[in-house]
């Protein structure tokens with residue numbers, strides 16, 4: 001009998017690592033709901049499950065799949081949301097520690113760092129991490145403990161060179177964490193490029209169906225910091241429920257087909273919209289004129305993501321009027337789902353945001369790209385009539 005080849009990540013995801021139910025031979029594992037487990041006569045818990053915060057087999061199965069997809073030697077930890085996963089990385093630091101974070105990043109996390117993070121005693125500097133010289137100038141050897149990078153980053157899709165950021169962070173004695181929500185393991189595996197921690201809002205493309213809020217961390221080294229992240233999750237109770245983990249695992253089975261189709265659709269939209277008379281500028285790392293294109297071409301595969309933004313001619317009023325006129329696109333926040341979403345970001349982010357007022361953020365779903373383009377074209381023309 002010949003040996004199996006190393007199955008591709010897409011094949012492993014399609015079968016959720018081949019999990020089956022030993023009792024019934026079912027091809028899908030049951031959903032485990034128990035909150036407590038029997039102690040053996042010898043006073044031990046031989047299965048390793050003691051109490052549902054945080055011991056749950058459905059959660060652990062989903063974590064095993066995520067760790068495989070991220071090539072994470074330390075494993076993966078699921079959290080109750082992306083924000084719970086991200087904030088754990090900062091709560092695991094010490095008072096007075098210095099943090100350098102991307103200036104362009106998920107707005108709610110930036111706000112958390114500016115408010116709760118500072119109250120917790122962290123010193124946070126926001127810099128354009130897509131410029132290695134600025135990142136190098138911002139880290140303070142010995143004092144900077146964490147560099148936080150989002151790439152491609154919301155909502156301008158700036159691209160940070162992960163390998164270079166890892167070299168800069170490590171030379172200063174800091175860890176590098178990457179919010180890879182918009183790339184996902186389909187496009188980029190930050191740990192293989194030198195990052196120490198990768199974080200996702202699993203609410204987005206990983207689940208992909210707008211019906212689960214979840215977050216995940218995957219780690220390169222099972223060191224003291226990683227243990228602290230697990231302890232914070234358990235101690236703060238920021239765990240994911242088993243049903244959400246089950247749905248997430250189900251969503252992950254189609255991650256590769258969804259994301260490659262969504263990225264292909266986004267690329268088609270980006271090229272077509274760059275030629276649209278009512279569009280001033282398209283922001284998408286797959287376009288050669290995008291400032292992050294060369295780095296993206298090096299560190300992303302299978303496409304350049306499902307997210308793009310357009311700057312509408314006529315400014316903020318024309319952008320809002322366009323978002324109000326679409327019919328197939330859904331006018332809603334969030335991203336990565338099967339249904340395409342459109343949003344005027346400046347209305348959400350408020351003062352202090354680097355988001356231009358004429359910007360519409362587009363999350364490409366799995367609808368036919370020609371339909372999405374037609375819907376946007378009609379809305380843009382009506383808004384400019």
Ligand SMILES: *Cc1c(COP(=O)(O)O)cnc(C)c1O
Nearest residue numbers: 081082083106179181201203214
């Ligand atoms: C949505 C999002 C988050 C926050 O995740 P939640 O699951 O909503 O808590 C963090 N980073 C990025 C890039 C996101 O898009």
